[in-house]
Amino acid sequence: MLTLAIFCKVVDNYGDIGICWRLARQLQREHGVAVTLWVDDLASFRRICPEVDVEADEQTVQGVLVRHWRGQDGSFAPGDVADIVIEFFACDIPPAYIEAMAGCEPRPVWLNLEGLTAEEWVEGCHKLPSMHPRLKLTKHFFFPGFTPQTGGLLREGELERERQDFQCDPAAARSFLRGLGLPESEIDALKVSLFCYPHAPVAALFDAWRAGLAPMTCLVPEGVARAAVEAFLGQPGSAGAVATRGALTVRVLPFVPQPDYDRLLWACDLNFVRGEDSWVRAQWAGKPFVWDIYPQDDNLHHKKLRAFLGRYAVGIDSLSTFSLHWNGAVGEGDWPALWSALRHDAARIEARSAEWQGEMLKNGDLASNLLTFAASLR
Numbered sequence: 079m080l081t082l083a084i085f086c087k088v089v090d091n092y093g094d095i096g097i098c099w100r101l102a103r104q105l106q107r108e109h110g111v112a113v114t115l116w117v118d119d120l121a122s123f124r125r126i127c128p129e130v131d132v133e134a135d136e137q138t139v140q141g142v143l144v145r146h147w148r149g150q151d152g153s154f155a156p157g158d159v160a161d162i163v164i165e166f167f168a169c170d171i172p173p174a175y176i177e178a179m180a181g182c183e184p185r186p187v188w189l190n191l192e193g194l195t196a197e198e199w200v201e202g203c204h205k206l207p208s209m210h211p212r213l214k215l216t217k218h219f220f221f222p223g224f225t226p227q228t229g230g231l232l233r234e235g236e237l238e239r240e241r242q243d244f245q246c247d248p249a250a251a252r253s254f255l256r257g258l259g260l261p262e263s264e265i266d267a268l269k270v271s272l273f274c275y276p277h278a279p280v281a282a283l284f285d286a287w288r289a290g291l292a293p294m295t296c297l298v299p300e301g302v303a304r305a306a307v308e309a310f311l312g313q314p315g316s317a318g319a320v321a322t323r324g325a326l327t328v329r330v331l332p333f334v335p336q337p338d339y340d341r342l343l344w345a346c347d348l349n350f351v352r353g354e355d356s357w358v359r360a361q362w363a364g365k366p367f368v369w370d371i372y373p374q375d376d377n378l379h380h381k382k383l384r385a386f387l388g389r390y391a392v393g394i395d396s397l398s399t400f401s402l403h404w405n406g407a408v409g410e411g412d413w414p415a416l417w418s419a420l421r422h423d424a425a426r427i428e429a430r431s432a433e434w435q436g437e438m439l440k441n442g443d444l445a446s447n448l449l450t451f452a453a454s455l456r
């Protein structure tokens with residue numbers, strides 16, 4: 079059986095482990111690979127996968143061997159090394175593991191799985207080799223992306239069918255939303271999910287929404303946009319907290335397991351997403367979305383945001399303009415006007431979303447592409 083190890087360092091929030099866990103599960107479930115996931119932060123892992131035991135050094139979760147990565151120490155022999163070794167976001171795998179890799183015959187395939195960006199340069203860097211300065215080992219870069227010259231996007235084989243089943247069955251969405259505590263009136267209103275970074279202009283958008291004519295509900299996971307949410311609610315923003323002011327109801331949801339987060343995206347009319355993994359899930363959800371990109375020094379992220387909008391929002395100015403304001407890439411926003419323009423284009427944006435999915439499907443999925451590349455190196 080093919081063995082594969084993923085090393086994941088949680089730098090911030092949930093995207094690092096979110097991506098590694100999704101990849102690990104898919105490789106195990108759909109490709110029969112024996113996966114070991116090394117992760118340094120089990121508490122973050124547990125938030126997206128409640129069955130994780132934060133005390134366990136070693137545990138099997140949904141068929142994946144999860145090992146608590148406690149730092150750069152540890153002793154490893156060649157027999158401990160997997161056939162394919164993935165280092166996520168250049169996280170520096172333990173030196174002793176690298177020494178053990180150099181003692182393997184044949185050498186394992188060593189990949190550095192990079193972050194997702196729509197910029198063109200990734201096509202030139204995808205699959206590039208990098209020699210170890212001292213040992214006879216080569217690492218290759220593997221870039222996710224939006225074109226056939228990249229590794230594609232993470233997408234489970236059953237995802238599209240599951241989404242279609244859910245979205246074609248109104249009772250399924252209703253019962254899911256009821257399970258999250260929504261009364262019928264909120265289920266029937268316009269529903270927006272909100273997942274963003276603390277600096278997003280949430281308070282200004284709430285003001286625009288509460289002055290609107292039609293009732294709408296904003297569903298926000300516990301802890302997200304805490305300051306603006308608590309100011310609106312006038313009470314602590316713990317799960318279950320809810321308040322209505324003007325046309326807007328804000329409801330705080332518990333942080334849900336990863337598969338339920340997909341259902342939330344499928345059930346809402348519009349999704350605000352952030353980082354990398356929720357951003358990709360929103361692209362597969364077939365609903366309009368607004369992306370809050372992970373901030374980087376020197377506003378490097380604004381360049382990346384523009385690169386994505388240039389591919390995705392072709393000809394849909396309302397979406398580009400709203401997104402640029404949401405990310406602080408342009409000056410002060412007139413939020414009532416930005417919101418009304420975005421709503422006006424909702425049908426067009428939804429049609430673009432379907433077209434985009436078709437384009438992305440042609441690139442294959444990241445897990446399969448990664449295994450094909452690894453096989454070509456072995």
Ligand SMILES: Cc1cn([C@H]2C[C@H](O)[C@@H](COP(=O)(O)OP(=O)(O)O[C@H]3O[C@@H](C)[C@H](O)[C@@H](O)[C@H]3O)O2)c(=O)[nH]c1=O
Binds near residue numbers: 126273334339353
């Ligand atoms: C809101 C919510 C999210 N999730 C999951 C979905 C995703 O897998 C994960 C969130 O990850 P992201 O969307 O990527 O956003 P994020 O901001 O949480 O994560 C990251 O962004 C990366 C770009 C950075 O490199 C990382 O360091 C990391 O900060 O949490 C749930 O499982 N349940 C929930 O209720």
